[in-house]
Amino acid sequence: MIDTLTGLFNYWVAVILMMTGLYVVVAQNNLVKKLVGLGLFQASIFIFYISIGKVAGGAPPIIEPGVELYSNPLPHVLILTAIVVGVATTAVGLSLVVRISESYGSVEENDINQADRLAELETGDDQA
């Protein structure tokens, strides 16, 4: 029982963090906050991967004479590049938000949807 608890604790926390991020993305109204939620989600996956790569009693994967056991370098590589790509894509998201804010005057999802609906109604009237 204790073994299960300590053996899976990291993964559980990763899942809870991931769900927190998902909740922010789905339920929050503010676009910047949604991006932060996406960041939480992303970071939880990083935590999951790095936890998988850990070997009990292992050393960081930089080979040294006299050290036999190392942690798995492969998840490190994948996550390392994912972090940098993540910040670049977040920047793209943020610049979209900035443009949305400039043309709608708001970054709240409700307001944007409402503005869209109004605009649709107006163009509909024109056609009719």
Add this chain to the structure above:
Amino acid sequence: MLLSLLLAVAIAALRLRDLFAVVMLFGIYSLLTALFFMDLDAVDVAFTEAAVGAGVSTILLLAALRLVGRYEKPHRHNPLLPLVVVCATGAALIYGLSDAPRFGDANAPAQTHVAPRYLSEGPAETGLPNVVTAVLASYRGFDTLGETVVVFTAGLAVLLLLGMSSPSPIPDFGSEDDQRMQRHAAKGLIPFILLYALYVQFHGDFGAGGGFQAGVIFAAGLVLYDLVLGHLHTRQVIQDGLLIRLGALGVLIYGCVGLYSLLSGQPYLDYSALAKDPVHGQHLGILLVELGVGLTVFSIITLIYYAFSARRVKA
């Protein structure tokens, strides 16, 4: 312990309406994650997360907040449906994890496939003690090339969306005297940050570090310089046009190394072709490729920061 702190920070970030505080909490979250990675032997990753999460992305978010406003509007919505979906998904994931290999298990499938080969043959084949760099730049060179191109493309997308307007006049944060301390402290720190980034770049094959980390640290140093001394100073040091070219040059270096090995009759990105001795060739190839990655990451991150900071607030 660290993980519980992470949870607390995440939930606090969820509940706050002041987006400035949310962004700051997100920075703390990243820093905690970096500590956690350090604890799990992922030194290279911890490096990157500390520089990116706690440095660059926090500043980008703040720069965006300057443009879109600091406070979230209070709104009424029904949290029931999302909550049910989230709890159901979470429960399913936790159920699915119940027979996952236990944490730290040396015999887990993840540990027994290619990783032992990387660890046992990597240093002999590439001449590098840092296996993470060897895997990043050589064994998974295609992957890294793709990621460098993604970073470059993201930079282009931000430029297309925000444009490259001339920088707005330096915002007046207060009189000179208010900031004298910060200015002096930062001026002293910046050369060391930049020097450290170069060390991380060129020592990444022996110790922790590499192109991605170095690029981000170098960009963080420049961003600090910009924040403390004002836009116009930084743009005198490095102009946007130069940054775009540097970013493209980085991708070009990476691609051309691959092309060179292709032309010498080896598979694309097989660095053995670069020198007579395959191990020496691998080492040279990894250095060149990491240089390309470092250049692209540095210039694109700085460029993105320029684009955000130069954008004027529209009423």
